[in-house]
Amino acid sequence: MSAPLSAAQMAGASPVAMPADIERAARRVERRQTFSAAMLVLPLIVLIAFAFLIPVGLLLFKSIDNPVVAEGLPETLIALQSWSPADGLPSDAAYLGLKRDIEKAKANGSLGVIGARLNQDTPGARSLLQATGRKLDAVTDADPRQAFITIDKRWGEPEIFGAIRNAGDRYTFNYYLNALDLTRNTAGDIIAKPEGQRLHINLFIRTVWVSALTAFVCFLLAYPIAYLLAHLPARRANLLMIVVLLPFWTSILVRITSWIALLQKQGVVNDALASLGVIGEAGRLALIYNMTGTIIVGTHILLPFFVLPLYSVMKTVNPNLVRAATSLGASPFTAFRRVYFPLTVPGIFAGSSLVFILCTGYFITPALVGGQNGQLISNIIAYHMQQSLNWGLAAALSTLLLVMIGIVYFLYTRLVRDQR
Template sequence: MHPAPDAPDTDVLKRQLQRANRVARWKALGLVAPLLIFLLVTFVVPIFSMLTRSVHSPVFGDIFVETAQVIGEWDGTGLPDETIYAALVADMRQARADRTIGQAATRLNYDVPGTRSLLTRSARRADRLEAPYSVSLPALDDRWADRTIWAAIKRVSSPVTATFYLAALDRQFDADGSIVLAPEDQRLYVRLFWRTLLVSALVTVLCLLLGFPIAYLMAHLPPARANLLMILVLLPFWTSLLVRTTAWIAILQTEGVLNDVFVWLGIVSDDGRVQLIYNQIGTIIAMTHILLPFTVLPLYAVMQGIPPSLTRAAISLGATPARAFTRVYLPLTTPGIGAGAVFVFILAVGYYITPALVGGRTGQLISNFIAFHMQESLNWGLAAALGAVLLAAVLLLYWLYDRLVGVDNMRLG
């Protein structure tokens, strides 16, 4: 009788299994590492930089060093004492010599419009000022006797600021540091946010109304015709977005194709052509056309997986075709409706090229003003704050959608 072989050591097997699992995890991490790095560099880092710029603006304090050190002791009541005036004059002289006065003046102008010329003009004459500066500086320009200017200097001397977010919400600080509404002629951005959300919601609804019948036909036509319809749906993706947008300009303008057809049919007179471009109507029409495929494709993916026998079974049990559609078929398409609506709405909220080309004055969205502050006014802090507010609004709406509808309804099939 031969003895039975020894059983393998369970501890050794566990260590081998753990080692194999670690190797598998490292291999999996190596496979997804390029994607993670790409997302980190192109998504996470820009968003973090944007959020940082919206609250961090140390330019004025880095240039007017002495002023930033002493103005913190001012309690904000009355006017500053001679020490603060002297520090400001010394900093103006140094900044003019270093050729950095324009940067500091621009930062101050973000808080109080019109102060850039005040600071640069005073800096040019700072060498001729004599003590006491609390007298000679207001004599140079009486705005230096305005407490609002000094309150703004105290705010911009700090590297951390809430000014940009207040401006994005049409608010500002007063001389006492309280948050108040901006002047009527400066209240712009809240209205733009509402316009952006309303236009995006309307475009989403139009895409669903137009895309649902197209997706339904694609799901129920014979394969050859469905493939042809799919090519027509995908055809816009093969054309540049800029070309598609400029094509709508040719179609919608006063002397364009659509108005010529209206005149030919007698709908309008030649003198009463309809203004369809450079307003919200043009923006909505062009955006609906461009974003329509993003609704059709999710709907088609869901409808293709719905068995036709379900509707036929409902009709055989006594339901009318309309009732079978609304009670059986339509609820099954909810995942596609939800996914298409989310895709289109998020894309519409951040659209830039189409509103810029066809929107005119009343069709501009918040993204156009973000681009304006990034490229022309160079107020990157305000642009970052506008972007952050827009991002927060989109995340809030997505959270509400998740609570009301559920993420599971976005799964295709």
Template structure:
């Protein structure tokens, strides 16, 4: 037994020695690999620095001309200092006041009177009235009328003067509007962009049914984008397939025809579609001449949702054809021949071998068509009519007509979140397919 133990202990020492030797070898390899990687990174550092210096001017240009303007615009959705800057003392005095207490104390009216005069002298009274009028109709005229009584002299208490001039100054709702608008950072614009409103007790609820416009337009825009994406993809796939399988000379001519609309003004293209689709246009005249429809049954093909979808599909078609064609061009024809030689029907070979290989191009083209179509502005404005108005048109309205840039920025954030979410889902789906 002692001899066996001796042999066993000796064998254990040999095994332990081998293990320590293997660990040492592995440690040396790991250390060598780390040193080589560090040396490689150090050798590549000048190349990376040169590459960074080459793209630095472009990065600075994009930062100043693209990122900075968009960021400053989107910040308007949550940062609104106009009332806080115009009435700082009034807002401070209203912080300790609650609407349940009724009309605010005299200190609020005195501060409000003094700051009305300052606002008038600065020339910002119109902007202030317009800002308050967004929260409640009639506030602009109320502020203007209140300004007319601020020049009185010898007044010791301003509360009776304001209330006597207009009973609305005695209502807690009036001062609640000023108090809520006096916050520099606010979520009211983002809530309004999704048809929500914050009540006096702090809860969030849907706006009255007759004021719910934005969510309806968002759903309509997404449906229009989905329709344009589907139609343009269905039309682009056979066109791209024909170009990919054509001879080089024929493919060049076909590609020239596809790209022809890029060489034409957007306005000219839209006007051409109006000529084609209007009530007395080419399409309706042709249908009447061939007896397909009667003179009294001319189709409404323009200035509605149908016109937006048709013209949008035409505009998106080249942008979907190009990525699909670029993928099809890289698929060797031998794949289909191999599948048919193994006994597959030509359609089965196409559907199970060729079509899956084109999915990256289809995904790229379809996502491009969808994202661009939900951001359309010119096409719906010219051919959409009342029923073809999209989300981008309401953003343009607040930018150009109502001058409510804060709400326009909030609406832009909503559509931006939708686009990023859809892109993230699509990107994850394509990554899972590759895995």
């Protein structure tokens, strides 16, 4: 193991100019040192790549990857290439192509997958395909269009073919459209979804709102105790620090369990208020399984993340500055407002952006105590992953969430730079 001295440092240490060959030799040593240092970092990079970068990259790729219909109904798609819904129903060639595609899909068992993919845009398409698959013998070369319409009258509407064509691109931005509450009409134009189906934008707004509110509440609670910790003698501050750190070290599920015990309708807080006569039996407060629960528990979980950076900034504030301000006639309040507080602003930025970023990715707390109106964007991602199985949409929502976090992080680094 060799010392981390760079060639530049060695050159700087010597008052005499170095001959060229020595300089070259020094540079060679430096390259070798960089190489051996990089080799030490390599195993961890391999682990991170294997268990993080590659999987996340593949997930994000899923947001534009759209192989199912393109590979499942190829002949139909070729016949639909020059067709548009304005032309009315497609040609016989499209119906015959559809017949051959469905036959092939039935044979290799992929009809259900294709149906499920079409179902994401056009509810009912799955059962339509399945039913058609069972009656396919009725379709002959003579008049395939009429035969299809006899099987199900939906084959007589241009919309279903528009949906097939929209879903037929090998790579698609449709998942992003869906994630942004947009959709394509059968002619392929981008339009807003009907009022009742606009879920995601509202969830993004709610996530930002809950995160901002949590960061603000954390700021209100963190500032006094960080101040106290920074100004107490070391021994007592250390003892109190344990109180801040213990929740930090305790399992998040344990903390959620205790909050449920405290806040639920028959819980400790409501029982105490009822027995004190503050609220009646009927007036028990709904403190959990709603957005209030998400914010209370979220604040408790994220508070240490605000206290710690704020505390370390407060420790660096020179106490003489406040003393100087008061000795020049400022009241304690003015000294705080004009001198101390501005010096702690970097800690507030660090704490609030940390809490905000962590909160935007919040999943466990809203899932367990959020009820109906406390769910955040992570929960809908998990829903599309595990229940609706619309993985492309889950991937598109994940990408948008990452972009949002990236923007906040970028703004934060800019703010910090401007502060300096």
